[in-house]
Amino acid sequence: MIEARLLLARKLSEATETPWDPDRPTRVELVECGAGVGLRFFAMKRTGEWVMVHEEPSVPLATEADADDLLARGLSIFLMNHPTWPA
Numbered sequence: 001m002i003e004a005r006l007l008l009a010r011k012l013s014e015a016t017e018t019p020w021d022p023d024r025p026t027r028v029e030l031v032e033c034g035a036g037v038g039l040r041f042f043a044m045k046r047t048g049e050w051v052m053v054h055e056e057p058s059v060p061l062a063t064e065a066d067a068d069d070l071l072a073r074g075l076s077i078f079l080m081n082h083p084t085w086p087a
Helices: 002-015 064-080
Strands: 026-033 036-044 050-060
Touching: 002 026, 002 036, 002 064, 026 050, 026 064, 036 064, 050 064
Parallel strands: none
Antiparallel strands: 026 036, 036 050
């Protein structure tokens, strides 16, 4: 689990190295809950306030594939909902 969590953190760092939307800052947080890891996705409003726009629930990460699946699912939903993020 530790290795998969570290791998997920590295992949997330690489994925967010370049801003996805230069006009709309975003960030992603790893959330550890017991033996699982989840993700919280945030977008910045025009006021500068961070708002959580998607959360992936914590799941056990036993393999690299588990980490990839969690990241892919979360990013897909997060970016798909881009038009509905709070302004």
